[in-house]
Amino acid sequence: MSKIHDSKILKYQIDFEYSKIEMIVEYDQDEQVKILFKDFFAFHFENQLFGSILFDIVEGDIDSFVLENKELLDKEKDYLWPMDYECVEDLINYIEENSYHYYKIYASYGLNGWILSKGVLFEE
Template identity: 40%
Template sequence: MPSVHDNIILSYEVDLENERIRMRTRSYHSDLSEDTDILFSGVLAHSFETPLQGSIIFDIDDVGLDCFISYNRDLLEKGKGQGWPIMYETDEELETKLIEGDYLYFVISSSYGLSGWVLAKKVEMITKMRNEQDEE
């Protein structure tokens, strides 16, 4: 997976109907800048905090589902009555459903601005070199 360390987040789109999130980013590490789209698919839930213009990604890590429940205890308690992120009775049942559904827990850490997480089945990165014509 290409590195998106220090990429600036240009935009993100949450497509609830098709269970996708597309995050457009830009890197300025070389003479020619690169645009990288981060595509999360099979998205069950997400949470983004402090989205600011010029947000800079530190890293995106697959942390493991075993951390999801403990890291998000308060959020899960608030959403449980509304069936968020899915219907479940116990933490063990939630974890089992997530494992059986092949979900991954991606944590987005930030150097500045937007941070958060995505529960999705897959993430892929599509990188495109930019040239002077693209920037006009």
């Protein structure tokens, strides 16, 4: 993932029909990498700014996901986001049973957040 460190986010696209999120980032003068998160379940982005710079994408564990996003999950639960569930254990079980991974997106500047998806690919 070294080519994404300090890369500029040129664009991202969320495809709900095919359940994928694609980011195009630029590093080293006009060199680009496509980052493809496939089969996503949920995502949350903050601070989408023109000229956003990625610092890193790190995989976290599902228990961390729940702890780090407790306030967001509590706030959105009544709106059936990211799904309809009775207790947080139901959500964790669903995520684990469906083999979703927790990818945390860190920024040096701008867009940051996370994606729950079944995998991520980096294509030059």
